[in-house]
Amino acid sequence: MTERTALHDVLDAGIVCHLAYVAEDGTPRIVPTGYGHEGDTLYVHGSTGAASLRGGAGAEVCVNVTLLDGVIYSRAVFHHSVNYRSATIHGTATPVTDPDAKLHALHVITEHIAPGSWDHARGPSPQEFAKTAVLALDLTEAAVKIRTGGPGEEPEDLTPDRVGASWAGVLPLVRAWGTPQPCRHLPEDVGVPDYVSLRGPQHGPQ
């Protein structure tokens, strides 16, 4: 798998990212937020009133998406670890202000978080559109780290008297979609659409 394919796989599997930026007082801040990606661009969005987007617009940010896939039990506490897939993007966040580009970015973000819904839900009103800020980040310098497999052990812990002294292995963490819960206002004859009930196992280890 190429680094680029791995990057897109991680971004596909995640739903929210963590965005870090430096506040005006020089301290680091971090916010979880929705995102979408297309080609070499990552889009994040939020309220235009959000400090994260004011602080991040035109400034250096760092975005991370991490999927936790399991806990690794080693024979030595030092080698306890986790299996994960993680993507990190550093760069300058560019505000997306052109109306067509911004609407497209919102489409990309919406289809990432709730695939299939854009064509069915009401689009943004002028007021809603104005209240939403979108930032774009270049993905070409993004880095991916993936850990899979069992514990890495010291040779001293694999000797016949030590190798079975404590359990060692991986406890996988599995994610799955639960049963859709209709909004209490929804008329009973409105069934769950395929784009919700058949949503792929996007977020977990496949």
Added chain:
Amino acid sequence: MTERTALHDVLDAGIVCHLAYVAEDGTPRIVPTGYGHEGDTLYVHGSTGAASLRGGAGAEVCVNVTLLDGVIYSRAVFHHSVNYRSATIHGTATPVTDPDAKLHALHVITEHIAPGSWDHARGPSPQEFAKTAVLALDLTEAAVKIRTGGPGEEPEDLTPDRVGASWAGVLPLVRAWGTPQPCRHLPEDVGVPDYVSLRGPQHGPQ
């Protein structure tokens, strides 16, 4: 539920956190890392060679733990959202260097990531102990944000002709432990201990 109880519930439910710090060049950095917590203290650990711990030690950091509980489908794309539990801690990261305090912190972190394993696995050798750095953060100023429930909608989207125009509700995201996978070196007669096989549903919505 008090804010303090909610904070500890979120920290109990998460396994890794995201740590943000400001690098020497003034740009923000973010790393996912293991943690543990006890009373009013959050501990994070990592290699003494890790830039995150060098950059973070004695400096301002921001830590976030977020559990994603579901995707909210609204009748309006603007109101699509997610249900989540999130804890954010700002503060000065204090290196834990006293050997007894550091060993205790490693115990807390290990028991958070792999509960029950500390008493069975080999403890850190002097070299392993020296290679591990631990930072402590004060939790008294931590903030918790939790979103539950269905979509928030505009009155215009709840009129008789609009209320059933598209599906609206929550698609829950559920986490669960999978089947333990023994290390390939483990003798076959070593069974999975209760602290692994009976591990509670710590990471998901209960």
